[in-house]
Amino acid sequence: MTVIAPSAPIHLTARGAATRARIIATAADLIGAHGVGGTSLDDVMAASTVSKSQLYHYFADKDALIREVITLQTSRVLAAQRSLMVTLDSLADLRRWRNSMVDMNNAVGGKGGCPIGSLANELADHSELARTILAGSFESWEAQIAEGLDRLSTRDALRPGANVPDIATAVLSAIQGGLLLAKTTRTTRPLELALDMALRHVEDHLVMA
Amino acid sequence: MTVIAPSAPIHLTARGAATRARIIATAADLIGAHGVGGTSLDDVMAASTVSKSQLYHYFADKDALIREVITLQTSRVLAAQRSLMVTLDSLADLRRWRNSMVDMNNAVGGKGGCPIGSLANELADHSELARTILAGSFESWEAQIAEGLDRLSTRDALRPGANVPDIATAVLSAIQGGLLLAKTTRTTRPLELALDMALRHVEDHLVMA
DNA sequence: GATGAATTGGACTGTCAAGTCCAATTGCGC
DNA sequence: GCGCAATTGGACTTGACAGTCCAATTCATC
Numbered sequence: 001m002t003v004i005a006p007s008a009p010i011h012l013t014a015r016g017a018a019t020r021a022r023i024i025a026t027a028a029d030l031i032g033a034h035g036v037g038g039t040s041l042d043d044v045m046a047a048s049t050v051s052k053s054q055l056y057h058y059f060a061d062k063d064a065l066i067r068e069v070i071t072l073q074t075s076r077v078l079a080a081q082r083s084l085m086v087t088l089d090s091l092a093d094l095r096r097w098r099n100s101m102v103d104m105n106n107a108v109g110g111k112g113g114c115p116i117g118s119l120a121n122e123l124a125d126h127s128e129l130a131r132t133i134l135a136g137s138f139e140s141w142e143a144q145i146a147e148g149l150d151r152l153s154t155r156d157a158l159r160p161g162a163n164v165p166d167i168a169t170a171v172l173s174a175i176q177g178g179l180l181l182a183k184t185t186r187t188t189r190p191l192e193l194a195l196d197m198a199l200r201h202v203e204d205h206l207v208m209a
Numbered sequence: 210m211t212v213i214a215p216s217a218p219i220h221l222t223a224r225g226a227a228t229r230a231r232i233i234a235t236a237a238d239l240i241g242a243h244g245v246g247g248t249s250l251d252d253v254m255a256a257s258t259v260s261k262s263q264l265y266h267y268f269a270d271k272d273a274l275i276r277e278v279i280t281l282q283t284s285r286v287l288a289a290q291r292s293l294m295v296t297l298d299s300l301a302d303l304r305r306w307r308n309s310m311v312d313m314n315n316a317v318g319g320k321g322g323c324p325i326g327s328l329a330n331e332l333a334d335h336s337e338l339a340r341t342i343l344a345g346s347f348e349s350w351e352a353q354i355a356e357g358l359d360r361l362s363t364r365d366a367l368r369p370g371a372n373v374p375d376i377a378t379a380v381l382s383a384i385q386g387g388l389l390l391a392k393t394t395r396t397t398r399p400l401e402l403a404l405d406m407a408l409r410h411v412e413d414h415l416v417m418a
Numbered sequence: 419g420a421t422g423a424a425t426t427g428g429a430c431t432g433t434c435a436a437g438t439c440c441a442a443t444t445g446c447g448c
Numbered sequence: 449g450c451g452c453a454a455t456t457g458g459a460c461t462t463g464a465c466a467g468t469c470c471a472a473t474t475c476a477t478c
Binding site for chain 3: 011050054057
């Protein structure tokens with residue numbers, strides 16, 4: 001796991017840090033809505049009321065900004081998922097998690113899909129560095145799912161031979177695929193069916209009481 | 210299901226049709242490798258040895274060309290999948306299908322992912338027309354999977370309550386999610402795990418002998 | 419309040435890509 | 449072979465976008 005050196009200036013005052021953070025947050029929102037290719041630096045400038053020189057003062061180039069956007073989106077998604085995962089103590093909780101995902105997707109009409117998934121799809125074959133970072137994002141997400149499953153398995157024992165990380169990977173695949181189909185069909189139905197399949201998959205590996 | 214009027218000229222001689230087809234095929238290859246945003250018309254011109262006026266003679270604009278690319282990629286994928294699906298007569302065949310998918314993905318090092326999935330991710334939120342066409346692509350793919358499952362269920366009976374189209378949707382979600390993670394991690398492992406989950410899901414709905 | 423670094427403003431350049439236009443050439447049908 | 453439509457070549461226009469540059473202003477610190 002290589003550590004990427006942040007391209008921040010040597011010294012950052014509170015004001016500078018705020019501007020920098022505002023740029024990243026604005027860029028993340030725009031890119032989340034229109035993709036990397038659909039978001040120009042001029043767009044970011046206008047939306048964050050910042051000048052060109054500020055952009056290039058805080059970031060070496062567009063790619064550097066995008067890397068920060070990936071990091072922000074990852075922490076946003078993981079934070080949202082964590083709030084659903086830390087309360088995971090029973091299969092009923094697992095179903096609540098499933099319903100929350102569907103509700104969230106329904107609230108935006110399926111639009112946007114998964115911010116991380118969209119970035120991965122757009123950047124993985126284009127920038128090796130971005131791909132590596134995004135692979136790390138997925139890895140963290142899987143680890144978080146695995147953590148929730150571990151908590152589940154303390155109550156309901158895990159069937160011998162069950163591999164929690166592998167199950168987590170399969171669950172994440174279902175999430176990503178379901179979100180992509182939901183985004184394309186503008187229906188939550190594919191996400192529901194994908195998550196239901198994933199839930200069954202988890203249950204299959206637990207020894208029920 | 211609305212039918213999209215093709216933007217072809219009134220009359221097409223054999224030579225014209227060949228040029229048109231060559232443009233679409235070349236564009237499909239380039240876009241498959243670099244995405245829509247990463248492929249300029251100049252790139253298409255160079256790769257297909259065609260002039261600017263020819264592009265605009267056969268297609269109204271870039272969007273029109275992209276629509277044809279979507280159609281071509283869809284038929285390519287469905288043809289490849291059909292060849293794996295028509296031979297589906299037992300669970301062993303299902304596993305062979307799974308292995309073929311993994312082998313194909315391994316052959317390209319995970320790169321590219323699913324052409325349709327990549328297009329959907331890039332275009333669904335950007336062009337309503339493209340989204341509609343891509344939703345149709347997924348629908349056709351699901352129908353083809355459902356067809357294969359139907360053939361399976363004539364040998365091994367289907368469990369009551371099992372909904373073949375729903376299962377097909379879940380299977381397609383697993384494919385898409387697995388391919389996206391494979392593309393990002395450059396490993397076939399996520400695809401394998403996602404497909405294995407999907408296989409179990411199918412088996413769960415069949416009454417075994 | 420002086421000083422130098424951090425921060426900000428915005429004009430400017432070069433490049434690339436989409437789309438236009440007109441002229442030349444090919445080839446089908448009579 | 450003739451005429452007209454299909455086809456082809458490529459220069460040109462327009463706009464957008466990444467990135468550069470320099471000057472102005474704010475602010476922390478002494």
